[in-house]
Amino acid sequence: MKRREIEKQVARAVWSQPITDLHTHCYAPRFGASPQPGGMLLWGIDELVTYHYLIAEVYRVVPASELPYETFWAMSKREQADHIWKHLFVERTPLSEACRGVLTTLQMLGLDPNERKLDKLRKWFHKQDPDKYATKVMQVASVDSITMTNPVFDDHERAMWERDAAVGDDPRFTAVLRIDPLLRDWPSACAKLTAWGFEARPDFSGDTTAQVRRFLEHWLDKMKAAYLAMSLPPEFRYPDPANPAGDRFIRDCLMPVLAARKLPWAMMIGSRMRDKVNPALRDAGDMVGKSDVMSVVNLCRDFPANKFMVTMLARENQHELCVATRKFGNLLLFGCWWFLNNPSLIEEITRMRVELLGTSFVPQHSDARVLDQLVYKWEHSRRIIAKVLTDKYAELGESGYDVSAKQIKRDAALLLRDNYREFIKR
Numbered sequence: 311m312k313r314r315e316i317e318k319q320v321a322r323a324v325w326s327q328p329i330t331d332l333h334t335h336c337y338a339p340r341f342g343a344s345p346q347p348g349g350m351l352l353w354g355i356d357e358l359v360t361y362h363y364l365i366a367e368v369y370r371v372v373p374a375s376e377l378p379y380e381t382f383w384a385m386s387k388r389e390q391a392d393h394i395w396k397h398l399f400v401e402r403t404p405l406s407e408a409c410r411g412v413l414t415t416l417q418m419l420g421l422d423p424n425e426r427k428l429d430k431l432r433k434w435f436h437k438q439d440p441d442k443y444a445t446k447v448m449q450v451a452s453v454d455s456i457t458m459t460n461p462v463f464d465d466h467e468r469a470m471w472e473r474d475a476a477v478g479d480d481p482r483f484t485a486v487l488r489i490d491p492l493l494r495d496w497p498s499a500c501a502k503l504t505a506w507g508f509e510a511r512p513d514f515s516g517d518t519t520a521q522v523r524r525f526l527e528h529w530l531d532k533m534k535a536a537y538l539a540m541s542l543p544p545e546f547r548y549p550d551p552a553n554p555a556g557d558r559f560i561r562d563c564l565m566p567v568l569a570a571r572k573l574p575w576a577m578m579i580g581s582r583m584r585d586k587v588n589p590a591l592r593d594a595g596d597m598v599g600k601s602d603v604m605s606v607v608n609l610c611r612d613f614p615a616n617k618f619m620v621t622m623l624a625r626e627n628q629h630e631l632c633v634a635t636r637k638f639g640n641l642l643l644f645g646c647w648w649f650l651n652n653p654s655l656i657e658e659i660t661r662m663r664v665e666l667l668g669t670s671f672v673p674q675h676s677d678a679r680v681l682d683q684l685v686y687k688w689e690h691s692r693r694i695i696a697k698v699l700t701d702k703y704a705e706l707g708e709s710g711y712d713v714s715a716k717q718i719k720r721d722a723a724l725l726l727r728d729n730y731r732e733f734i735k736r
């Protein structure tokens with residue numbers, strides 16, 4: 311096949327393949343939708359423009375000395391959006407990836423990204439019904455399934471599941487149990503479990519191990535979770551001599567429960583929390599730190615009956631993590647997370663992964679917090695994945711190997727949907 315034909319076939323395969331998005335922060339409409347108070351499904355122009363990436367960016371242009379953080383947080387969502395739109399989209403050229411993302415989304419929804427005021431756009435979004443709109447966005451983004459992130463230690467969300475677990479019953483969405491405090495703050499997590507009827511003691515005395523296992527099983531089942539997830543700091547280590555309770559929780563509680571249910575543990579490692587960086591920026595205040603790949607290696611080796619999904623935030627970790635992935639069939643490498651979700655880095659990382667892993671990884675997840683972001687996150691990533699694949703098939707051609715359209719279609723399906731689906735089923 312000639313390069314031009316390869317390019318055409320790859321574009322056809324990558325754009326027609328529906329994506330199973332394995333990590334987002336989007337919620338099914340039953341959890342309530344913005345702007346309704348407490349609505350957990352965020353969508354629409356004001357949410358898009360006040361995405362925390364853009365809050366960080368507007369504070370580069372209008373610093374806290376001119377607009378104190380407290381003043382910004384006291385503004386209505388609409389006022390915040392107007393402020394960001396004015397400074398990042400009208401008075402400056404919206405070149406950053408987060409800015410461009412809003413524009414791609416508007417364009418693909420059939421709206422004009424050149425509006426100088428948000429009001430006209432607001433009118434269009436105001437006419438949408440959130441439930442129907444979710445289906446529309448999935449069609450435009452060509453996403454067949456959205457994976458939620460469901461933190462059970464969040465009081466508002468836990469109450470919703472406890473009121474009626476059917477809140478999670480939406481064929482478009484899949485739940486994921488997130489339990490960060492069990493590793494990040496074991497003593498307070500134990501106190502909470504005890505208050506919820508699972509008597510857990512920080513020193514593991516009494517029936518703690520069984521109670522913590524019962525807690526995990528209860529919530530995995532209630533949510534019908536596809537996997538269990540944690541976001542971990544750069545300092546995460548396994549084993550960790552400084553945190554023997556954490557080691558014990560992993561070894562005696564987490565690993566046996568997940569192995570019995572054949573569910574993966576997804577670890578997103580390397581986010582330095584805002585309390586150590588800039589707490590006043592809230593969600594926008596986190597940054598990146600280098601993590602320890604050998605801890606992932608130790609887990610994959612010591613728990614061969616368990617499955618692990620891993621992504622790391624630091625560019626500096628990507629090569630070592632990719633090499634580690636070669637060594638373990640129970641490890642699924644996924645995504646270009648957060649500060650890596652930029653075209654130049656996605657391209658570099660995806661190219662390296664294909665060279666080291668062939669098609670046996672998941673190139674991207676959207677991490678969308680606002681439903682509409684699915685549109686641009688996947689449009690931008692698909693473009694890069696297609697570019698990398700085209701180059702790689704052309705190189706095979708130079709080695710005398712003739713790739714077929716059927717193979718290209720199969721590879722696109724593996725990368726965008728089936729590697730993940732098969733891994734969680736395995």
Ligand SMILES: [Zn+2]
Nearest residue numbers: 333334335677
């Ligand atoms: Zn996330």
